[in-house]
Amino acid sequence: MDSTALAFLAAGLGAGLSVIGAGLGIGKLAASALEAAGRQPEAAGKLQTMMIIAAALIEGVTLFAEVISFMLAMK
C-alpha cells in the first residue's frame, strides 16, 4: 500500500467513524428530546428549537471531520 492508498483508507475510515459519533450524539439528543416532549407535551415547540440547535452543533463538529476526510481523499 502506498501513501495515496493509505490516505484514501484513512479518509473512508475517518468519514465512517465521525458519522458513528454524530449518529450516537444526535440519536441520544433526539431520544432525550422526545422523552422530554412526552413528559411535557406543552413544551414541545421550545424543545424542538433547542434540539435543532444542539443537533446543528453536533453536526457541525462531524462536518469538520468529514471535510478533513474529504481533504485526505482529494490529495
Added chain:
Amino acid sequence: MEKLLTVNPGLLFWTIVNFLVFLSVFILLFKKPILDALKNRELYITEKIESAESKLIMAEEKLSEAEARITNATREVNVMMAHERENAADLINKAKQEADKVRQEKLDNAVREIKISQEKAFQQLKQEIASMVVLATEKVISEKLTSEKDFELINNQIEKLSKN
C-alpha cells in the same frame, strides 16, 4: 476537486458586496411597507381584541345592571300594585260611606224642611184663624143690633174666607 475546499477571494468579495447591497436595498424598499406594516397590523389586531374584550366586559356589566334594574322595577311594581289595590278598596269604601252620609243628610234635611214648612203652614193657619176670630169678634161687636145683621156679617165673612 481540491478547489472545492479553497476560498476564492473574488467570490468572497462579491458575496459580501452582494449581500450588503441587497440587504440595504431590501431594508430601503421593504422594511417600511412590509415589516412595519406587519407589526402595525399586529398592534391593530391586538388593540381591536383588547377593545372588543373591554367592550364585552362593559356590555356584560350593563347587562347585569339592566337585569338588576328590571328585577327592582318588577318588585316595585308589585309592591305598588298591592298598595294601589288596597288604596282603591279604601277609596271605594270611603266613597260609599260618604255617599251614604250625604244621602242620609239630604234625607234628614228634607224631612226637617218638610217639618218646618208644615209648622209654618200650621202657624200661618193659626194666625189667620186668630185674626179671623178677631175680625169676626170686631164685626160682631160693632154690629150686634141685629141678629140678622150678625148673620149677614158672619155669612159675608165666611164667604170672604172661602173666597180667600
Added chain:
Amino acid sequence: MSTQKNINSQPENPINNHNELNMHSTHTDTTSAHTEAKHNAKEGNVITEMLNDHLLDHHGYNFYDVFHINLPVIIYDDALYTYPSIHSMEEAGIFKEVHHDIIRNDTGQAPKIDLSITALVMFQWIAMIIIFTSFFIIKKRYVRHPNKAPKGFQNFIELGIEMVRDRIVKVNIADDKLAEKLTPYFVFLWLFIFVLNFLGLVPGGHSATGNLAVTAGLSITAYFVINGSAILTKGIGHWIKEFTGGAPIGLWLIMIPIEILSMFTKPFALTVRLFANMTAGHVVILSLVGLIFIFKSFAVAPISVGFSLFINLLEVLVAMIQAYVFTMLTAVFVGLALGHGEEHETVH
C-alpha cells in the same frame, strides 16, 4: 482551451451524454460535449469531470449545453483587465484558462486577484431577483389594505417573515430594541440562504451556498453583526469584559484565549456547516449517478436513480433546515454576545 464550447449545442444533459460516450467507447471522446475534459489530468474520468461541473464555480454559466451565458471577467494583476467573457479573454492573449483556473500566458502564474463575475455571483443575483419580485408582488396589498388578512402568496411570505421574527430573533435576542433593529437583517439572511439553497435543487442550478467563499462571506457579515451589535448596545467595555466569560480572575488565563478563539470559531463553524451540508447532498447524488459510469451497466440505473431521488427529497429538507439553522445560530450568537453579563448579574 478550444472555442468549440459555444458552437456545440446538444440538447441533452451532460449525464446522458457521458453515459452514451461510455457505452460506445472506452476512451471518451469529449471534444463534442465537454472540452474541459481534454485538459483534465485524469482524462476520461467522467465522474471527476461531472463533480467539477456541478460543485465548482465557473466563469460563465452553461445550462446543459442548451445555452451558455457569458459573464464578465475582471482580473487585477499588474493592471486591471476586464473582458466581457472568458473567450474574449483568451482571444486577447494575455490570460488563458486551464482547469477552470485563469493563468497568465507569459508567466504561467495565477493573477493576483480574480474579481470575475462567476456563475455563483450570477446565482446570487437570481436569488435577489426572486426575492425582490416576490416582495414587490405582495407589497401592493400591504399598502392598499394594511389591516386586512393576508391572501394567497402573501401568506407564504408572511409565514417565513414571522417565523424568523418570532421564533428566531425574538426568542434568542433578549434586548427588544435590538431584536427590532436586527429583524430585517435576519429576515433577509434567511431568505437569501433559503433561495440560494433551493436554486441548487433546480435542474441546471448551482447552490451558491455549496461554496466555501459564499458561506464565508455570509459568516463574515454575521461576525460583524454579532460583535457590532454587542459593542453598540452594551458598549466596548462590556464587550471586552465578555472575554473573561464571567469567571473569577484565577481562570482568566484559560478563559480569555478560549473566548477569543470561540469568537472566531463560531463564524467558522457556520461557514463549514452550511457549505458541507449543501455540498454533501450534491456529492452523494453525483456519486450515486456516477455508479452507472463505474459499473458501465444500465442495470445499476434504477437503483441509482431511486436513491438519488430519495437524497434529492432529503436535500429539500436539508435546504430548509440549514437556512433555518444558519439564521438561528447567528441569532443565538448575537444573544450570547449580549446576554452573558446580564445573566450573570441576575444569578447573584
